[in-house]
Amino acid sequence: MSPDVTPGGPQQPDPEQWEQVLRAMLGPAADDAIAQMRAMGVDPSAMAAASGLPADPAALQAAIAQVQRMLATSGDEPVNWGMAHDLARQQAAQGGDPSLSPGRAREVIDALAVAELWLDAATDLPPSSGRPRAWSRAEWVEATLPTWRTLTEPVAVSLSAALADALRPALGDGPDGVLDLPGLPAGMPFGDPVQLLRGLGSAVFGLQVGQAAGTLAREVFGTTDIGLPLLDRPAPALVPTNVDAFAEGLDAPLEEVRLYLALREAAANRLFAHVPWLRAHLLDAVAAYARGIEIDVDQLEEAVRSIDPTDQTALQEALSGGVFAPRTTPTQQAALARLELALALVEGWVDEVATAAAAPHLPHAVALREMVRRRRAAGGPAEQTFASLVGLELRPRRLRDAAAVWAHLATTRGIDGRDAVWAHPDLVPTSQDLDDPAGYDARRQAEVEGSADLDRALAEILGDADGTVDGGARAGTGSGPGAADASDDEARDGSDGPSDDERPGGPVTI
Template sequence: MTDDPGDQPENPFKGTPFEQFFGAGGMSGMPDLAGLMNQMQAMMAPHEGSVNWTLAGDIARRAVAENPDPTPSQRETDAVADAVRLADHWLDEACEFPSGVQSTAAWSRAEWVESTREVWKVLVDPVAEHVVAAMGNALPTEAREMAGPLMGMLGKFGGAMFGSQVGAALGGLASEVLTASDIGLPLGPPGRAALVPLNIEAFAEGLNVPADDVRLYLALREAAHQRLFAHVPWLREHLISAVADYGRGIAIDTEGIEEQMRNLNPTDPTGIQEALEGGLFEPRKTPAQEAALLRLETTLALVEGWVDEVVGQATAERMPTASKMQEAVRRRRAAGGPAEDTFAALVGLELRPRRLRDASTLWGSLRSRHGTDGRDSVWLHPDLLPTAADLDDPLGFREEVAEPLTPSGDDFDAELAKLLDEGTEGDASGEPGADDPKE
């Protein structure tokens, strides 16, 4: 027997939700029973909602701690602040929206996890709630009646499983994200432009671009995101409601699960792992979900395409390396990473826009015909946004319109507020919709 970690057998549950609970360790690769009991206690601990977020946070922090994650130095913090300040100055000439930055920050990976967790709750909870409920409803009536009090334990276990997988996904994302708005969603506190210097350093390797240019280009993207979400108040709720709409349509394929379970050998960990990785418990998508996903994917592409277009205009005459940076960011967003794949398998949502290039072309074409005010005024109301069909012909969007949709300059915010107020007054149901601004 040896204490060399390299002699330990590979964890048979690696890559599955059980990896967090059955880590290889101890003699002959047997589970650490003390650690297992602690995990079981954490799983069964009371928690609000359908996700055990305490467990998720613990797992995410442990994942981040597996590699060095130093707190950004004062020099790095100052460099981020200077880059965002210069970025905002350049963007003033490239779009109609004024600055949306209220503060700046340089985050470690652990700080990214903590600073974005509240928004992840809003995004994940609706999906988890409906998955757990659908799993319970999938049981025959007789089985639910016989289960009785055990249904509550099943809910806790479901929340723990979601917490475990969400924590692993967030821990992985923390090692990949470059800024607070890197995936196109407003994850950080409103108005705070944040960069992750450690990840930016890794991203810059091999680009053959000066480190200052890499930081400035990413600061431009972050500041552009901040402008858009600060001055289009319905956009945040529009994106989040698309995720909630997806969650409401969750359906569990019980027949498919039963068929696969009959073919599983409980003594074959490899077969169990392959079944889990193959989506054994993955919900099937309904037509309503497909529509919600299309809406989310299109809006994310429009957000990223607008940022791509605006930053391109801001750097056109100022940054010779901008085209190289633009292509690097486009490829990175299109390909995604392992953590994004994990999140997609968990919730069924793609975090990367597939049609970024089409959206960027559409916004650029609109600017060339109607100027920056005509381009940016499309964000006045969700009904004015391009659709997925418009992305099929990006050069033809609003080709028949001869004048900008709205006034530009100082009147823009006033016209936006007026239109949104009219939409709220006209809602006879009294229920808040996707167009209502929320804090």
């Protein structure tokens, strides 16, 4: 007997049923979309069949219920973290992720211990207090996922709110804010457009975070490869499977590669452990970017109109290319500039210190340095995923310039003087210093002199304003160098001085 192929039969989706689904997903625009699809010769039920979704109504409703459960599990979270966790573990396990044997773990721990000894001669910063570890890819995911939450949630919250606000006029709410969609079960998330957007956004962000974290787990060497500290408490760790994969095809022996990467990991952890303001500065730059997110509705509408729903490849490229991409505001551009400079300074310091520590011991230290530089400059699939997710490229574009600045400071000030620059954000190099490393000291001296001149000017103004100098003992018209000096000293003692923003050039920050 031939199978039943009548509309609504078990082998062909019901056109009316699928039109209801489209109306549930597209809202008031569904009728126009369906009409355009038919004008192009596209049958909604044929699209359903091509998608591989269930053909009979009961199975279709089960699929919709599954989508409902997916959206419901997001709750009020901006990112579906259960989904992110599961996908990250799946991605990390691709190609195999065996548990580390005691012997392999010992190789990593020993390499990190040697790295700490060598670094003592190359930096004044002491080792971090965290216990060194050797991780599988899955263990890396578990350890770093909390920081991914810190990084991505501000962006997810801002993007979801901006998208909902931008599309709210076109959502077409029915009575009591719920769309009336005959034929669909009551209470489905499709009925509330705002909740639909939030649920879909949470699910999409969960998928993207999971994809990025899982892909990174197959690429990173430790916890600091992307320039951001991925642990709350710094502790050096290496993923030996990835270290081995990187060493394949290189002229340097595996042991040298492992030691050089251990030096970089240990150096970065020293920096994050003993420069308390640095981690917060980096994460705050991401949050500042997130707070300024705006959706370009015109660009969104144009992108949607340009998509050919019959071309699956074009549709996928449009979605992955940033159909919902936010526009960059001046505030965001400033946050991006701060983050880019900070990443360059961190990795430039690590690059300089690790290579200086390796040079007396590793014959291939310079070659390994160049290989790592090129790898970071090129980026990888995981970094591209993260860039599309939050709009940030975790790439130190000026790594070489930053390394040159740190090398210059080590030459002119010594190792202790170079590392002392991290004591306060006002002391660290700026973009101008990256352009001209040799002028660092002259520019800092000019800032000090300019601040002193401003202090004297303020002291004179304050003295003239209250008509007294020297604690009010004499009138402001008094003369003589002693009176002037007393006035200056009194004005300084009686005020906190100008704020950073009042000094010439503003605060020196990264």
